[in-house]
Structure formats: C-alpha cells, structure tokens
Amino acid sequence: MKKLLFLLPLIILAACTRDRKGNRGDAEFNGFEGRFVEALWKVYPAWANSVGYHRYDSVLVVPDVKDRNRQLDFCDAYLDTLKTFDQKSLNENSLIDYRLIENQLRSAKWYIDEFKQYEWDPSLYNVGDAFALLLTENYAPLEQRLRSFNLKLNNVTAYYQAAKRNIAKPTQEHTDLAIDQNNGVIDIFGKSLEDSIAKSKLSDTEKAQLRSKAIVAVKAIKDYVSFLQNTVKPKIKKEGARDFRIGKDLFGKKFNYDLQSSYTADQIYQKALKRKDELHGQMAKLAGQLWPKYFGNRKMPEDRLKLIRTVLDTLASVHANRDSFQSTVEHQLPELISFIQKKDIIYIDPAKPLRVRQTPDYMDGVAVASINAPGPYDKNANTYYNVGSLKRYTAQQAESFLREYNKYTLQIIDIHEAIPGHYTQLVYSNRSQSLIKSIFGSGSMVEGWAVYTERMMLEEGYGNNDPALWLMYYKWHLRSVCNTLLDYGLHVNKMSEKDAMHLLVDEAFQEETEAKGKYKRATLSQVQLCSYFTGFTEIYDLRQEIKTKQGANFNLKAFHEKFLSYGSAPVKYIRELMLADMK
Numbered sequence: 069m070k071k072l073l074f075l076l077p078l079i080i081l082a083a084c085t086r087d088r089k090g091n092r093g094d095a096e097f098n099g100f101e102g103r104f105v106e107a108l109w110k111v112y113p114a115w116a117n118s119v120g121y122h123r124y125d126s127v128l129v130v131p132d133v134k135d136r137n138r139q140l141d142f143c144d145a146y147l148d149t150l151k152t153f154d155q156k157s158l159n160e161n162s163l164i165d166y167r168l169i170e171n172q173l174r175s176a177k178w179y180i181d182e183f184k185q186y187e188w189d190p191s192l193y194n195v196g197d198a199f200a201l202l203l204t205e206n207y208a209p210l211e212q213r214l215r216s217f218n219l220k221l222n223n224v225t226a227y228y229q230a231a232k233r234n235i236a237k238p239t240q241e242h243t244d245l246a247i248d249q250n251n252g253v254i255d256i257f258g259k260s261l262e263d264s265i266a267k268s269k270l271s272d273t274e275k276a277q278l279r280s281k282a283i284v285a286v287k288a289i290k291d292y293v294s295f296l297q298n299t300v301k302p303k304i305k306k307e308g309a310r311d312f313r314i315g316k317d318l319f320g321k322k323f324n325y326d327l328q329s330s331y332t333a334d335q336i337y338q339k340a341l342k343r344k345d346e347l348h349g350q351m352a353k354l355a356g357q358l359w360p361k362y363f364g365n366r367k368m369p370e371d372r373l374k375l376i377r378t379v380l381d382t383l384a385s386v387h388a389n390r391d392s393f394q395s396t397v398e399h400q401l402p403e404l405i406s407f408i409q410k411k412d413i414i415y416i417d418p419a420k421p422l423r424v425r426q427t428p429d430y431m432d433g434v435a436v437a438s439i440n441a442p443g444p445y446d447k448n449a450n451t452y453y454n455v456g457s458l459k460r461y462t463a464q465q466a467e468s469f470l471r472e473y474n475k476y477t478l479q480i481i482d483i484h485e486a487i488p489g490h491y492t493q494l495v496y497s498n499r500s501q502s503l504i505k506s507i508f509g510s511g512s513m514v515e516g517w518a519v520y521t522e523r524m525m526l527e528e529g530y531g532n533n534d535p536a537l538w539l540m541y542y543k544w545h546l547r548s549v550c551n552t553l554l555d556y557g558l559h560v561n562k563m564s565e566k567d568a569m570h571l572l573v574d575e576a577f578q579e580e581t582e583a584k585g586k587y588k589r590a591t592l593s594q595v596q597l598c599s600y601f602t603g604f605t606e607i608y609d610l611r612q613e614i615k616t617k618q619g620a621n622f623n624l625k626a627f628h629e630k631f632l633s634y635g636s637a638p639v640k641y642i643r644e645l646m647l648a649d650m651k
C-alpha cells in the first residue's frame with residue numbers, strides 16, 4: 069500500500085512525460101538523476117552523511133516498520149519513474165546509470181522483503197558512526213556540528229526501542245558483535261563529546277542541554293546491550309540461534325544484487341576451486357626451482373604444500389625494518405611509474421600525484437596500507453596513501469608483520485593499492501563525472517581491477533620474472549581465491565570451522581591469527597569476500613575475449629584506458645559497452 073504522500077511527486081512526474089512524444093533523451097535523464105539523488109539522501113540520511121552530503125546530519129532515522137515502508141514506497145515510486153525512460157534513447161553513460169539505479173532500488177526492496185537482516189543482525193543497530201562523524205569530520209564549524217549532534221540525540225531512545233522490537237531470531241555471532249560494538253561507542257557521548265563541548269563557543273544553556281541529552285543516549289545504549297545480554301542471549305541458549313550461514317538461495321541472490329556480475333555465485337566458486345589447484349601446481353614448480361638456491365643439497369619435502377611453505381618462510385626473511393618500512397613503500401612508487409611508462413601500460417596523470425603518509429592514529433592497525441580517497445562531494449581533495457606505522461607493535465609483533473609484508477609482498481601491495489591499482493583507477497573514475505557511479509560504484513570492479521593489475525604487471529615483466537616474486541605473488545593471489553572458497557564454503561556448503569582453518573592455514577599458507585580473523589569476518593559478512601576474485605576473473609576474461617577478437621590489433625594500453633573510462637561500473641556493463649563499441 070502506498071501512502072498518498074509518496075504518490076504525489078510521481079503523478080507530477082508522470083504528467084510531465086505524457087505530452088511528450090517519443091523517447092526522452094539524456095538531458096532529461098540527467099535531470100531525473102539529480103532529483104533522484106536528492107530524494108535518496110532524504111530517505112537514507114546516514115548514507116548521505118557517509119559520502120559527505122551533510123544536509124540531513126541532524127536526522128537519526130528510527131529503524132521501525134514505518135521507516136521500512138517509507139523505503140519500499142521510495143523504491144516502488146522510482147522504479148515506476150525509471151520505466152518512463154526508453155533505454156534505447158540513452159547514451160552509454162546514462163544507460164549504465166539507469167541500470168545502477170534500477171539494481172539499487174530492487175536490491176533495497178529485496179533486503180527488506182527477503183533478506184530481513186533487521187530481524188537477525190543486532191549489530192545493525194549502532195548509533196556510533198553517525199555521531200562520531202559529527203565530531204571528527206571538520207566540514208563545518210564545530211558549533212554547527214554540535215547543534216546537529218544535539219538534534220540528532222532526540223531519537224536515540226526511540227532508535228533502540230525499535231531495534232529491540234525488530235530482533236526476532238538473531239545469530240550468536242552478530243549478537244556478540246553488537247554487544248562489543250555498542251559498548252565501544254559509549255565513549256563518543258562521554259569524553260569525545262565533552263572535549264568538543266569544551267572547545268566550542270556554545271552558550272551555557274546549549275552545553276547543559278547537550279550533556280543531559282547525552283546521558284539519556286548512553287542510558288539507551290546500555291539498555292540495548294543489557295537487553296542483548298540478559299534477554300536475547302538466554303533465549304538463544306534455550307531455543308538456539310539462527311545459523312550465521314545464509315544458505316544457497318539467499319547467498320545466490322545477494323551475490324547477484326551486491327556484485328552485479330555476469331557469473332553466478334556457483335560459477336565463481338567452481339572457478340575458484342580450479343584456480344586453487346592450478347596455483348598449487350605452479351607454486352610447487354617454482355618452489356622446486358628455488359630450493360637449491362636456498363637449501364643446497366638438503367632433501368626437498370615430498371608433500372607439495374610443505375615444500376611451498378618452507379620456501380615461502382625463507383623468502384619472508386627478506387624484509388624492510390621497522391624504521392625503513394614507510395620509505396620502502398614510498399621509493400617503489402616512482403619505479404612502478406617508470407616501468408609503466410617504459411612498457412606503455414596505461415597513461416598516468418602527472419598532475420595528480422599521490423601523497424604518501426603514515427596512517428593516522430584513529431585508523432591505524434587495521435590494514436598494512438590503504439588509499440584514502442575523497443568522496444563524490446569532495447572530488448578535488450587530496451588522495452592519501454596511508455602506510456601502517458608499526459608504532460603499536462612489540463619487537464616480536466613487528467617482526468611477524470615485516471615478514472608478512474616482506475620485500476616481495478610489499479611490491480604487490482604497492483601495485484594493488486596505488487599504481488596502477490586503486491589509485492590509478494580512482495583518477496580515471498573521477499574523470500567520468502557521474503555522481504551515480506560514485507555512489508553506486510561496483511566494489512567488485514574496484515577490487516577486481518586492483519587484483520588484476522598485480523598479475524598484469526608481473527606478466528609484463530615487472531620484477532624481471534624473478535621466481536621468488538612470482539611465488540610470493542601466487543601466495544598473495546591465493547588469498548583472493550580462498551576468500552571466495554571460504555565465503556561460499558561457509559554460507560552455502562556449510563563448511564565447518566575446522567575445515568575453514570585447514571583451507572586458510574594449510575592450503576593458503578596464512579598465519580594462524582590472520583586465518584582466525586578471516587574466519588570471523590566470514591561469519592559476519594556474506595558475499596563481500598567473493599568480490600576480489602569475481603572482479604578479477606571478469607576483467608581477466610574480458611581482456612582475453614577482446615584479445616581473441618582483435619588479434620594482432622590488440623593494444624594493452626588502449627584496453628586499459630577504455631576499460632577505466634566508464635567509471636566504477638560493474639564489469640558486466642563495461643563488457644557490453646566495450647564489445648558494442650568494437651562493432
């Protein structure tokens with residue numbers, strides 16, 4: 069049932085189109101896109117906030133049935149409007165946007181109607197990020213941000229009350245996560261807020277109001293945590309929890325909505341299985357080749373996995389030290405650029421240099437290196453290449469970290485994160501100027517590209533075909549492959565924890581702690597871990613397809629630049645347009 073309120077704008081839109089004959093072109097579609105995005109942010113203020121759109125910062129949406137209906141109405145209304153555009157009248161760019169919008173709307177409906185995460189994932193309910201952003205992001209004067217904070221506090225109690233009503237049969241894993249994370253955000257309303265209040269020029273009345281509302285918010289969060297601990301957990305103990313494994317049907321559908329791939333989840337899983345076996349074969353061959361160099365006449369282990377592990381362990385000892393870590397990463401970048409230029413791989417815009425910096429404290433300790441990219445509303449801001457500082461590590465932890473990110477692996481990471489991986493892709497993507505593609509960009513295209521460039525660079529001869537670099541690359545690549553095997557294995561094939569650990573530790577040569585972390589992540593998420601290998605496979609296959617078609621006319625640089633010219637669209641659509649363009 070639609071409410072009158074949401075029918076109104078639709079009728080007006082429909083009336084505008086009626087007196088026009090034939091197709092509505094791109095200009096009209098672009099106008100529609102603008103209105104759509106504005107409306108989207110109104111329905112999803114938290115999402116708006118996270119991409120740097122700050123008009124609805126003071127709004128905290130109560131996640132109740134009324135809100136879900138409002139989302140459904142929004143999706144239905146815009147799906148109807150979309151149908152009034154003739155896809156044939158749109159140019160390539162608009163056509164991709166059209167499909168991205170359509171997928172987003174259908175996907176949002178599916179999440180509510182079928183996936184129903186709001187019933188079984190208590191960790192969905194967490195006000196931390198929404199409030200923390202107002203204190204940490206310096207997009208407006210502090211006083212203005214604190215006034216938004218003040219207004220936003222009004223709904224915290226209702227927010228958690230709705231959360232409690234939504235939870236039907238939760239999983240054990242998401243319940244534990246919710247307890248941990250909600251406990252972790254209380255500080256935002258204590259010390260962090262107090263520090264900001266102290267620095268601000270708010271009136272004493274405003275300050276007092278903020279403080280007293282913050283006390284109410286903390287009470288609501290603590291009440292939610294104690295509900296999970298004292299009501300939900302005992303109930304789980306008595307009646308059993310929902311399995312974190314979502315099963316074949318939901319996994320397959322989520323895969324289609326989230327990744328928008330031309331392959332199904334089953335096809336990607338089969339490809340990953342095959343790839344793992346091929347990689348083990350190639351790795352054993354390289355390890356055998358390297359053996360005499362490092363072990364002389366010592367007898368080679370007969371088991372191929374043992375042989376590979378022994379050689380990998382030895383190669384890991386070639387690494388930077390704690391103080392030279394960042395400069396090692398930094399020095400590699402110009403070498404990558406000059407190799408790319410020499411081999412004519414892709415154009416690198418010299419006007420957009422990448423700034424390398426130490427990972428800021430608040431995000432340190434999560435990743436070895438990462439790209440900090442400006443959001444769609446802030447395109448001209450600097451892009452940073454954050455490199456982990458190792459500050460928090462003991463000598464022993466630092467050694468283990470440096471072995472993991474040894475001389476060989478670091479080169480692969482620089483390719484993946486920076487050039488020609490994520491950073492280069494981002495520069496091209498920002499040129500495509502489509503807000504829709506930034507907002508609904510395909511994670512699997514973005515990750516797939518970075519994973520693709522690792523292999524492409526080595527194939528082009530980066531590192532002079534050093535077998536040690538290839539072997540370490542294969543280990544790294546095996547990680548993407550096993551992410552898929554783990555994700556699909558757990559959720560669809562009901563793989564046990566023991567088998568999961570065997571896959572990661574024995575077959576993918578990961579450290580025990582890393583493998584445990586990965587297993588935990590796989591119990592809490594679904595499909596995301598498949599995105600790396602899926603995107604990689606699609607891009608690699610597309611390149612093969614075009615190579616075959618073009619024969620001697622194939623040009624790697626032209627392929628790369630054309631491929632990246634469509635923004636961060638799903639590979640499936642890029643493929644369609646590239647093939648059509650060749651005709």
Ligand code: ZN
Nearest residue numbers: 385387467471
């Ligand atoms: Zn060492």
Ligand code: ZN
Nearest residue numbers: 484490515518
């Ligand atoms: Zn990546």
